[in-house]
Amino acid sequence: SYLPDDILVKVDRMSMAHSLEVRSPFMDYRLVEFLSKVPMQYKLHKGESKIILRDYVKQRFPAASRRSKHGFEAPVAKWLSGPLYERFMDLLSNSTDTFIKTDYIRRLCMEHANTRKDHSKVLWPVYVLLSWRASPGR
16 A cells, blocks of 8 residues: 555656656566566565565666665755754744744754754654644635
């Protein structure tokens, strides 16, 4: 459910928004049918999956085979310490919400901006909530 409900939706929306042609690899039904007939020992060995694919990549693209896996995440941590920092401070200053401890959140923002610690997992939901609360017509 992760692919159709999350990743593929994001890729589809962003590629359409920027007029890009995007192909999702390994989504062809013929490949799935073929792989369903491949014996398990060629798919999984000593806890390592995708053996055929890994061997192919090592032969064809040796440098790429050494690269670690990367997720598809927005650079929220950078945004909060860079272009969104001042806006976040303004939102906190103008907040009338009593359930948000603005002094505590402001301290986390400053720590985050000074790269002492990544607080983006806590700060991002607060930023989104305050932005929504401050939006006109809400």
